[in-house]
Amino acid sequence: MSFxxxxxxxxxxxxxxxxxxxxxxxxWIFLNAPSFVMVIGGTFAATFIAFEPRYVMQALRILQSxxxxxxxxxxxxxxxxxxxxxxxxxxxxxxxxxxxxxxGKLKGQDKFLSFGVNLVITGYTGEEVRQILANTIESTFQRxxxxxxxxxxxxxxxxxxxxxxxxxxxxxxxxxxGSDPSKLGPGMAVALITTLxxxxxxxxxxxxxxxxxxxxxxxxxxxxxxxxxxxxxxAERKSPxxxxxxxxxxxxxxLHFDIDxxxxxxx
Numbered sequence: 001m002s003f004x005x006x007x008x009x010x011x012x013x014x015x016x017x018x019x020x021x022x023x024x025x026x027x028w029i030f031l032n033a034p035s036f037v038m039v040i041g042g043t044f045a046a047t048f049i050a051f052e053p054r055y056v057m058q059a060l061r062i063l064q065s066x067x068x069x070x071x072x073x074x075x076x077x078x079x080x081x082x083x084x085x086x087x088x089x090x091x092x093x094x095x096x097x098x099x100x101x102x103x104g105k106l107k108g109q110d111k112f113l114s115f116g117v118n119l120v121i122t123g124y125t126g127e128e129v130r131q132i133l134a135n136t137i138e139s140t141f142q143r144x145x146x147x148x149x150x151x152x153x154x155x156x157x158x159x160x161x162x163x164x165x166x167x168x169x170x171x172x173x174x175x176x177x178g179s180d181p182s183k184l185g186p187g188m189a190v191a192l193i194t195t196l197x198x199x200x201x202x203x204x205x206x207x208x209x210x211x212x213x214x215x216x217x218x219x220x221x222x223x224x225x226x227x228x229x230x231x232x233x234x235a236e237r238k239s240p241x242x243x244x245x246x247x248x249x250x251x252x253x254x255l256h257f258d259i260d261x262x263x264x265x266x267x
Contacts (some may be wrong), residue, residue, distance in 0.1 A: 042161030084230030126236035162198020
């Protein structure tokens with residue numbers, strides 16, 4: 001579970017509800033089913049008009065996934081450098097057959113890494129491996145960030161439907177004002193709730209979710225570029241130490257892989 005995401009959401013909701021309860025005794029007025037239906041229903045309706053249904057459903061599934069921890073952490077980047085360096089030593093000793101035997105277990109576990117290793121084994125040059133994997137990384141990134149675009153679209157749409165709901169409420173309120181002017185205040189309060197729902201839905205859920213989806217895909221893209229560079233260096237038959245230094249140049253110094261340190265530990 002992504003505890004920071006859950007904690008942030010609960011804190012946002014708690015602060016919002018707490019401020020209401022401290023400011024008013026009549027907090028039930030903030031619960032209004034027609035306003036909720038107007039905002040949520042209108043947002044989803046507009047989204048299904050703007051995008052293909054399968055992409056919308058994908059965005060909703062990814063919206064749930066942000067509650068879980070991301071699979072790629074900082075330590076994994078260091079491990080990727082170590083893995084490519086180990087392959088460098090294997091290739092030095094046993095050639096490409098040794099790399100193929102060791103990387104065979106990747107099939108079904110990491111499709112990108114498996115694809116990259118197959119390019120090296122096939123005999124492509126380092127530059128060819130670099131170009132092919134760069135195309136793969138960018139096309140995958142574009143596909144995987146579509147849900148983030150959809151969530152951003154929903155975030156822009158929700159406040160608009162909140163305003164539409166407010167206008168509908170004002171029209172109804174003004175139509176009834178002649179018969180009972182005393183209902184003007186309560187009617188205005190109910191009308192404004194729809195705008196509140198729209199802004200809250202956008203700012204507390206949709207915009208943070210789209211930002212997290214975008215950030216996670218950028219992390220995956222960075223990891224893939226790191227691995228792609230290592231595989232290209234393998235194809236160029238660079239030494240393990242050169243591979244280490246080149247891949248470490250992409251990373252924060254605190255994440256650098258150190259061959260000498262690993263050798264000492266092995267002893």
